[in-house]
Amino acid sequence: MKKSLLVLAALSAVTAAQAQTTDTLKKIKDSGSVTMGVRESSGSLSYTLGDGKYVGYHVEICENVLRDVRKQLGLSSMTVKYQPVTSQNRIPLVQNGTVDIECGSTTNNATRQKDVAFAVTTFVEEVRIAVKASSGITSIGQLVGKTVATTTGTTSVQTLRKHERANGVDFKEVFGKDHADSFLLLESGRADAFVMDGAILAGNIAKAKVPADFKIVGEVLAVEPIAIMMRKDDPAFKTAVDNSIKAMMKSGDLAKIWDKWFMQPIPPSNTKVGMPPNEATKAAWANPNDKPAESYAKK
Incomplete structure (x- = not known):
């Protein structure tokens, strides 16, 4: 009986904590x-x-x-x-x-x-592909055998893999811990492409040492609110x-x-x-x- 009461008390405490958490205005x-x-x-x-x-x-x-x-x-x-x-x-x-x-x-x-x-x-947002301007890459099909970077915890590479034009395109994935880290993989040559939301790609390119060294190319991979x-x-x-x-x-x-x-x-x-x-x-x-x-x- 005592054990049951303790369990109930613990559950009540958790429920109360959750209720307080979900009343953000309070x-x-x-x-x-x-x-x-x-x-x-x-x-x-x-x-x-x-x-x-x-x-x-x-x-x-x-x-x-x-x-x-x-x-x-x-x-x-x-x-x-x-x-x-x-x-x-x-x-x-x-x-x-x-x-x-x-x-x-x-x-x-x-x-x-x-x-x-x-x-x-x-x-x-539109999910896009960023590459080095000198890479010659202009579409998904040219990612065969390439290394593609994205950020851990995002859906961008899954989006790329699901895209109809990615059928038969085999590439290696590398992951940055955040978007700046993913862009660094592209900037340093450890990745051939960075797949991510267009605004994030554009923002990181704008802050690059030489923004003209990079471009956003290819098909829109997904439209996301x-x-x-x-x-x-x-x-x-x-x-x-x-x-x-x-x-x-x-x-x-x-x-x-x-x-x-x-x-x-x-x-x-x-x-x-x-x-x-x-x-x-x-x-x-x-x-x-x-x-x-x-x-x-x-x-």
Whole structure:
């Protein structure tokens, strides 16, 4: 009997902890702080300038969202903590309450929706291939016998393998621990190609020592909605985040943030990524939704 009571008590404690974790607004109000998950090398979406400073399109969107949350909660001040995450640990850190809102470069897909929630889509990405400009590679078919880099914990190489034009294309995979590491594999010649979201490729090329040494080539491998990630089963927080982003879409502020990070010179090297929003991204801004990647699959 005592053992059963102990088990029940333990289960109750876990349930209570989970309930507190999924009431993010209460957690923020009680603590006066919020933790934002950020990436160190996700192109113009989210990256570090060093010394704990993080910037980018999604970082700025999240900072605006959190200002709106602070006002909603009636807090005179709120501490925003920045927690670097990787492709491997971002979902677990959101689930266990370490990170309250993840502002990186995460694809919203059906599998991930079982574990976490996503805000309305802020960017519809195209998975592409980056190579050295001198390589002569212009398509998937030319990757036969080549070494292809991608980042651990991402879906890009699986996407490449599933592409109809990759049938019979045999290549070796190497993995970087983050996007900067994957780009270094290409830059140093240890990989012949780097497969990843186009914005991440463009951002890393823009920050390369000689950006003209690299180019993005070949077919679009996949179309994926990129969104800000939160804990699942927390409708109040999701509504707060979505409403803030929708207001930015409606006012045109989101387009201005895009222009700042993708069309203007950005730190630290003041180079331009030079990537205007594609038609799918503009459509997502005009008709806000949180549909997974499977909704974008070619019919």
